[in-house]
Amino acid sequence: MADQLIRATAADGGIRAVGVITTRLTEEARQRHALSYVATAALGRTMSSGLLLASSMKREGSRVNIRVNGNGPLGGILVDARLDGTVRGYVDNPAIELPPNSLGKLDVGGAVGQEGYLYVIRDVGYGYPYSSTVELVSGEIGDDITNYLVTSEQTPSALVVGVFVGEKGVQASGGILIQVMPKAASEPTLVEILEARVDKLSGFTPLLQAGKTLPDIFEQLLGDMGLVILPEVQMVHFHCGCSLDRVLGALKLLGQAEIQDMIEKDDGAEATCHFCGEVYNASSNQLAQLIEELQA
Template sequence: MADQLIRATAADGGIRAVGVITTRLTEEARQRHKLSYVATAALGRTMTSGLLLVSNMKRPESRVNIRIRGNGPLGGILVDAGLDGTVRGYVDNPEIELPPNSKGKLDVGGAVGNSGYIYVVRDVGYGYPYSSTVELVSGEIGDDIAHYLVTSEQTPSALVVGVFVGAEGVTAAGGVLLQVLPKAAIDEELIETLESRVAGLAGFTPLLQAGKTLPEIMQDLLGDMGLQILPERQIVRFHCGCNGDRFLGALKMLGEAELQDMIEKDNGAEAICHFCGNVYHASSDDLSELIGRLRAETATVN
């Protein structure tokens, strides 16, 4: 099944629901960053969470950044997701591997750590981005994102995200987010019902492996609450906007002296994009051309 995102409502518009499949994009991230099993699960859950969070924003250029910094050996996680369905991300220590946890599953919580912070930045496409910081509660990603929504955005939420990765790579990944909107937020029974239903799931990836589609999963969760699935299905994908021109533009900002030093000592320059792993090279001729542009611009100003 293609990576995709669907939106729905229930309870006469009192519940917002979003479901997303991220199997292929998580596998692409695994290959690009040469991720271990546990690092794949951690980054995949965070990228899935980013797509779920940005899905309720309005302007096409809206984006959400999630940065997780725990006390575990994985180090930091950084994800950037857009309302256009694109997402990218990386972890500080992609090779870290841990034994399974007490439930026999990948120990994402142990890799991330249960002490630290999650930073979320919402860029609505104009003005200053909105940022918020909350403490980690488990390091399992899903619990932490749900805690952020309740604590920072005061939105009662139930969230489940998952990644299944084996010897052949990622075979299932995705998640679902259920939120009680303000007009229904005072209904404590409704909130408890949603939380119990999500908690009652054996996980998200087992549902995908069993052949369940996103509409079927939504139906199981909210079918008795007036579920209305919106017709649009949005394709989601791993995408990074880096390119060679941006690389040269960044080099140009270093100034003539630094560029000349690169020519003399390194015979060029190289950079690796943290988000996607693409490698960019600039030859001595490229750097000399940049120096020429800088001199021309200086002469024009003077």
């Protein structure tokens, strides 16, 4: 199934649901960054979470940045997700690998660490971005994003994200976010019912591997609560807006002396984009042109 995002409502608009499949884009990230199994799972979960959070934004150009800084060996995770369905991201230590956890699953919590902070920045397309910081609760990403939604946005939420990585790469990845809107949040029974249903899920990726579609999963969770699946299917993909022109612009900020040093010592410059792993090479002639522009 293609990477996609769909939205739904239930309980007369009192419930908002969003589901996303990110299998191909997570595999692309794995290949671009040469990620280990556990690093793939951690980044994939965070990218799915970013797309789910960005889906509620309204203005064109809106985006969500998620930064996870835990005390585990994986180091930090940074993801940039946009309302248009594009996402990119990286981890500090992509090669780190850990034994399975006590449940026999990839130990994302151990790799990320249970102590540290989750930072979420919402850029709504105008004015100053909104920034929130919460402590990590497990390092498993899904629990931490849910805690952020309840603590910072004060919205009762249930988030399930997952990545299944096999010998041939990412075989299933994605997630689902269900939120109780303010007009229905005063009904504790509704919140409890949703929490119980989400807890009964065997996880998200097992459903995908069993052939379930996003509408199937919505039906399983909300089918008896006036489910309405919105017709728009949004395609999502890994995308980074880096380019050689942007690299040259960044090099220009280093100043004439530093650029001249690159010409004399290295006969050019090489830069790698953290977000996508793309390598850019600037020739000595291109660097000389930057010096001329600075002198002008």
